[in-house]
Amino acid sequence: MVKYEPWGRYPKAEQRAISIVDRYAMLDNDSTWLPFGNGRSYGDSCLNSDGTLVHTQYLNKYLAFDSSTGILRCESGIKFCEIIDTVLPMGWFLPVTPGTKFVTVGGAIANDVHGKNHHVDGCFGHFVVQFELLRSDGTRLICSPTENEALFKATIGGLGLTGLIVWADIQLKPVKSAYLDVETVPYASLDEFRQLSEASKENFVYTVAWVDCLARGENLGRGIFLRANHAEHQGPPQRVKKKLTVPIDFPGRSLNKYTIKAFNHLYYWNGARNAGLSKQHYDPYFYPLDGINNWNRIYGGAGFLQYQFVVPSDNYDAIREIMACIASAGAGSFLAVLKEFGEIPSLGMLSFPRKGVCLALDFPNHGKQTFELLDHLDEYVMAAGGAIYPAKDARMSRQAFQQFFPALDNFRAHVDPAFCSDFWLRVA
């Protein structure tokens, strides 16, 4: 038995784990399985405490790359950081990337991850051409939009429950440089955010805002709007910075509403000072937190809960109410991320992204009071017809999950009988 914790460090589990040796290996049937990539899911969707985790770290080979079409065939344990290093010098980039490059291809498919370009490109699943799925009965199925279509749609966003993705073909995106042309626009209110999103969606591939969640009243929703496109030309060479590491757990309450408020003020002020156009390297632009090893330790040993939800865009009142609720509880943490999703429907039965406005923020785990607040926020999300992101969740109720994901019953039929997760036991 080994101790595991997800990225949010809550909940913790003692459990069995093995590594799959190579892509020809089979799974025995003496346990339940859950594929484990790099452990970047925030909650219990990457734990299987009654069964066994199957690490995919040795499924780390490229199988082929066609540099004329940009289709990469790779095993599922390969990480995004590795793909960028390999394909960027040839003029290719990931079609969709989340805010960390330390996720695996398998994890990206299983959570149908999205990025700042959702309004233009949709989710990662839209760029999955096909994959091989290993089921517990030993069958290996090629799944694509035309072959085993239902299993394809169940596996995209399927949280690793439909079998183990062995390899996948991914359509990469051509780029001319490693840089982005970024425009930084400070804005003062939620209405301004809405206008900026609307005005930017045609001409910018990447849009996102950092929001000060503790700002109240007329400042509610204020933040820094960042919009960007891939640059035509390289920028100045990137200085190789020494990576910072958070060496130990911060003591329990070092992050409290006073320190966080001060930080958010500073961040807003700094963003306002740097307003305007700039050229940024992809690494700090897409992955600002990857520069700090183990940043999840700043919340202390009790961990944190990330709350990420989407509500339909015609319902800005819901997001206003939720943000007011967070601000008045004084519970929100650092920079929250606000983003308008576009209209492209997600492929996966359990995919999270859908048209609407999406907010993500961390809450230090202060026990009962934190859980009660989040349950309260769930009520707003449910009333607004929104949804919560399973990859970030460690506590939503069964009832909430079933409302957020109406294709659940359809999905159930595709779950591999020998695959399970703590998340799945909790919500389904």
Place this chain on the structure above:
Amino acid sequence: MSNVVIIGATSAVAQEVAKLHAAERDTLILIGRNATRLEDIQNDLMVRGAADVSILVYDLLEDDKHDELCEQIFEHMIKPDYVYMAHGVLPDQNTCGGNYVAAKAAFNANCLSHISLLIRISTRLKALQAGTLAVISSVAGDRGRKSNYIYGSAKAMLSAYLQGLRNELFAYGVHVLDVKPGFIDTPMTADIEKKGALWATPQKVAEDIITAARKKKNTLYTPWFWFLIMTIIKNIPESIFKRLNL
């Protein structure tokens, strides 16, 4: 752009060494027993940027084929810059400790097959007056312990052989690196539950090997702290050591 030969290319450390060379646009020859796995590695290295990758399928334990293998290597590659040797098996001490046939097989897999190949390859490199041989031995060779002294004595023999070979080849401009890794987290040790702080990733070990080969280091302990550990272990008086449970 170097020319690189990797013997025992399917081992986890060898694969990582190969990846680092591929990223440098080098040309590689991979040698191993399992053709399917070698082909997977070949494709992987091509995507990673290798100039060219060829495969030679040989069971390295069959030393009667070593002449032929050596011919093949130098037919494909006129002048190798780096020759890595990474094959080996961690035998079970309980099995081979009381069984000479098993012990002999372990010696063959972890030392004699290496020497057989090194004799042939070093002759060629001597004639070329260039090249670096990097051979993976083990910290286990530094002192015999009851828990794995068949493996340990095989590696001790290998390391002593490498010392002598280095001495001989120095005059010819050929370098010999003796790599002594500690515990490595490989698929062979896929049972994750027993791992602790002393376990290193194959990536880390591979980076150390490549740096040491470039710098023409003689002996590499990887990760570095094994040098300290083994210095202590080597210096425990035998009168005490023989009573320990190591």
